[in-house]
Amino acid sequence: MGRGRVQLKRIENKISRQVTFSKRRTGLLKKAHEISVLCDADVALIVFSTKGKLFEYATHSSMETILERYERYSYAEKLLTAPETETQASWTLESSKLKAKIEVLEKNIRHYDGEDLEQLNLRELQNVEQQLETALKRIRTKKNQLMHESISELHKKERALQERNNSLSKKLKENEKTSEQQIPMLHLPQHPPQPYPCSVPSFANTSGPFIGAAMREEESVQVQPVSTTMMPLWMIRHINQ
Template sequence: MGRGRVQLRRIENNISRQVTFSKRRSGLLKKAHEISVLCDVEVALIVFSNKGKLFEYSSDSSMERILERYEQKLYAERQLTPSNSESQGNLSLECSKLTSTVEALQRNLRQFQGEELDSLNLRDLQLLEQQIGNSLKRIRTKKNKLMHESISLLQKRERKLQDQNNMLAKKLKEKEQTSTEHELQNLASSSSVQPPATIHFPSLTIRGRNKEAQLNLNLVPTL
C-alpha cells in the first residue's frame, strides 16, 4: 500500500512540532542551497520560528543586496503597470517590506555588537569579522585625523601667543628706554651752569736794586 497523503495542519505536541521544524528547516535550507548551485540562481530564504528566532540562507554574501534587488524589481513592475488608485493591499505590501528591511538592519546591528551569532556559519562570521575590522580602520583613521588637527590648532595658538609676548616685551623695553632718556633730559635741564667768575688781583710793585718795575695783573680764570 502506498503512503497516504499527510494532512497539513498544526502539530499540537510541542516536542514533535519542534523536531519536525528542525528537520524540515534543515531540508529547506539544503534544497535552497542545491537549487542555487545547480541552477546558478540567487536564493534568499528567511524563516522565523514560533519563538521569533531567525533562520536565513542567502546564496550571495549579502542578504541585503538580494532584498534590494527584490524591491527594485517590484518598483520597476509597478512603474510599468500603473494603477489608477493606490490600493490598501499595495500599502500593506510596502509596509511589510519596510518592516522586513528594518528587522534586517536591526539584526545586522545586533550581530555587529556580537549578539545573535548562532545562525551564522563560518563564512558569515569571517565576513562579519572583516566588516568590523574595516569599520575599526576607518574609525581609527578619522580619530587620528581629528587628533592631528587639534594638535596643529594648539601649536598655531601657541605660536600666536609667543608672538604676542615677544611684541609686548619689545614695547615694554622701548618704553623703559624712552622713560630713561626723558629722565636724563629732565635732570640735565634742571641743573643750572654758573657763568665764569672774574677775579681782580691788586697791583704788585716789584722793587729792584737799580730800577723799579710795576706789574699790574688782571687774571680772569674760567671755572
C-alpha cells in the same frame, strides 16, 4: 523493499515533528547552497520554526540586498499589472516595503549590539564582524583627523603667542635703553653763573679833590685783579684817553 512515499500532513508527535524539522531544515539549507553554487544564483532562504525561531541562508550578497532587490522588482511588476485606480493597493505595498526595511534595520542594530547572534551562521557572523571593523576604521580615521587638526591649531596659537612675546620683549628693551640714556642728563651738575670780569680803573694819575675818596673806596672794596686783555675794547680806549 523500497521506501514508501511519505504522506504530506502535519506530524502529530511533537518530538518526531521537531526531529523531522531539524533534518529537513538542514537538507533545505544544503540544497539552497548547492543551487547557488551550481547555477551562480542569488538565493535567500528564510525559515521560522513553530516556536518563532528564525533560520536563514543567503549567498555572498547579504540577505538585505536580496530582499531589497525582491521588493523592488515585485513592486515594479505590481505597478505595471495593477490598474491606475488601485492606489490603495500601491500604498499598502509601499507600507509593507517600509516595514520590511525597518525590521531588517532593527535586526542589524541588534546584531551590532551583540544580541540575537545565536541565529547567525559562520558566514553571517563574519559579515557582521567585517562591518563592525569597517565602522571602527572609519571612527578611528575621523578621530585621528580631528586630533591632528586640534594639534595644528594649538601649534598656530603657540607661534602667535611666541611672536607676541618676542615683540613685547623687544619693546621693553628699547624702553630700558631709552631710560638709561635719559638718567645721566637729569643728574648733570648745574654751576651758578660766573660774574662778568671787569677791571677797575686806577686813579693814581687822577687829579682833583676826589683822589683821597677814590683811593679809600679802592682799598675798602676787594677786587680781583683781572687782566686788561679781558676788558672790552671800548673800556680800554676810555682809560687810555
